[in-house]
Amino acid sequence: METIYEKITADNKKNDEIIAKAVDIIKNGGLVAFPTETVYGLGGNALNSESSKKIYQAKGRPSDNPLIVHIGNIGQIDGIAEEFPEKAKALADKFWPGPLTMVLKKKPCVPLETTGGLGTVAVRMPAHKTAKMLLSSGLYIAAPSANTSGKPSPTKGSYVYEDLNGRIDMIIEDDTVNIGVESTIIDMTREVPTLLRPGHISREDIEKVIGHIDVDETIAGIENYKKVDENTKPLAPGMMYRHYAPDASLALVDSENKGGKSVVEHITKLALEDISNNRKTVILTTDENTDIYKKLMSEANVSDESILFTKCTDFFKTLSDISNNILIYVVSLGNRGELSSIEQNLFMGLRLCNDIGAESIYSETFDTDNQGLAVMNRLIKAAGDKIIKV
Ligand code: AMP
Ligand code: MG
Numbered sequence: 001m002e003t004i005y006e007k008i009t010a011d012n013k014k015n016d017e018i019i020a021k022a023v024d025i026i027k028n029g030g031l032v033a034f035p036t037e038t039v040y041g042l043g044g045n046a047l048n049s050e051s052s053k054k055i056y057q058a059k060g061r062p063s064d065n066p067l068i069v070h071i072g073n074i075g076q077i078d079g080i081a082e083e084f085p086e087k088a089k090a091l092a093d094k095f096w097p098g099p100l101t102m103v104l105k106k107k108p109c110v111p112l113e114t115t116g117g118l119g120t121v122a123v124r125m126p127a128h129k130t131a132k133m134l135l136s137s138g139l140y141i142a143a144p145s146a147n148t149s150g151k152p153s154p155t156k157g158s159y160v161y162e163d164l165n166g167r168i169d170m171i172i173e174d175d176t177v178n179i180g181v182e183s184t185i186i187d188m189t190r191e192v193p194t195l196l197r198p199g200h201i202s203r204e205d206i207e208k209v210i211g212h213i214d215v216d217e218t219i220a221g222i223e224n225y226k227k228v229d230e231n232t233k234p235l236a237p238g239m240m241y242r243h244y245a246p247d248a249s250l251a252l253v254d255s256e257n258k259g260g261k262s263v264v265e266h267i268t269k270l271a272l273e274d275i276s277n278n279r280k281t282v283i284l285t286t287d288e289n290t291d292i293y294k295k296l297m298s299e300a301n302v303s304d305e306s307i308l309f310t311k312c313t314d315f316f317k318t319l320s321d322i323s324n325n326i327l328i329y330v331v332s333l334g335n336r337g338e339l340s341s342i343e344q345n346l347f348m349g350l351r352l353c354n355d356i357g358a359e360s361i362y363s364e365t366f367d368t369d370n371q372g373l374a375v376m377n378r379l380i381k382a383a384g385d386k387i388i389k390v
Helices: 012-027 049-059 074-080 086-095 129-135 157-164 203-210 261-276 287-299 312-321 339-355 372-383
Strands: 004-007 032-035 040-045 068-070 100-105 120-124 170-173 184-187 194-197 249-254 281-285 307-311 328-332 360-364 387-389
Touching: 004 012, 004 157, 012 032, 012 040, 012 129, 012 170, 032 129, 032 157, 040 049, 040 157, 074 120, 086 100, 086 203, 157 170, 249 261, 249 372, 261 281, 261 287, 261 360, 281 287, 281 339, 287 307, 287 328, 307 312, 312 328, 312 339, 339 372
Parallel strands: 004 170, 032 170, 068 120, 100 184, 249 360, 249 387, 281 328, 281 360, 307 328
Antiparallel strands: 032 040, 100 120, 184 194
16 A cells, blocks of 8 residues: 655645545544654544554554544543543543543443453543644544554654555654653543553652552562563553564663663673674663763773764764764663653664664663653563663
């Protein structure tokens, strides 16, 4: 199938045409990838079981992994959910439109294909202007992240293209995806609302509005981290799968003092071993530690030609200029003191490891308060359990 690729620009008339075309495609059972404020979504008509089947097919996603239904206004809740509890209303008041997904009891009109066979439906009202334009059509749009299942979620149109070109009807690009990890998911059907997936809206943010919530044990941070097996089945089915993974193996190097001296020294040691075996290596770090790696690498006599220090956000500007001689890339994901910068760049960082053909990847870890829980949750999944304690 030929995939139409359109870009949102300052030309509003053209934008309206793009949106009208996208709405038409979705109404007719087709699939359109579009930006939201978290990551790009792959949208289909949530009330059409055939559309949902197509989404699973295009992504190569297991069909027991339910889809999030996106809405454009609060009045639409009534069309798909049996109940909208008071606490859910309070959260909607505070955080919608925004990166929060609430699991509610579903109405029969929502096909089981959309909910992965569950009697509940996950609902979100996104804040991104392009998503809002699309949703002003009144459609219910099922939209998982627009990546091939298992890969890092796409934060750029070009990544969607890389994964889904030829498999879907249309891609709408708009550069302003700015949160970078998927929405926070909270189950509002349980007696005590339960956090199923951490995201930009943190547990702390939610508890300020509705008081204590539970946290699904399978998403706990690294201190309480339990390997997910049959005995600890996550409440959000998608959290079971290895996810977000770059092609090369990623190991997390953790210590009580996150990103502290012992971590930097250990990562340097491992990276030096790798390059002595001619393996291309990426170190994922933060602005605070970049100079320390510089010093250690220079003490180890790593030549300037074989190492590149870069910020994740600058990396793409220089990708085409990068020499093939580089063996170690020290990439800053952002600022440890400002966790939302890490959150925003994390998937980009994981994708760039693929772009440069990395053979080993090491990342520091983060404290799990506020957005740190979302960052660590994604990193642990991407690492597929490879955690080195120092
Ligand atoms: P994605 O669309 O890739 O952001 O993934 C959506 C995730 O939402 C799924 O992987 C599930 O873990 C979760 N989810 C969606 N619907 C439900 C539901 N009804 N109950 C629990 N979790 C859900
Ligand atoms: Mg996903």
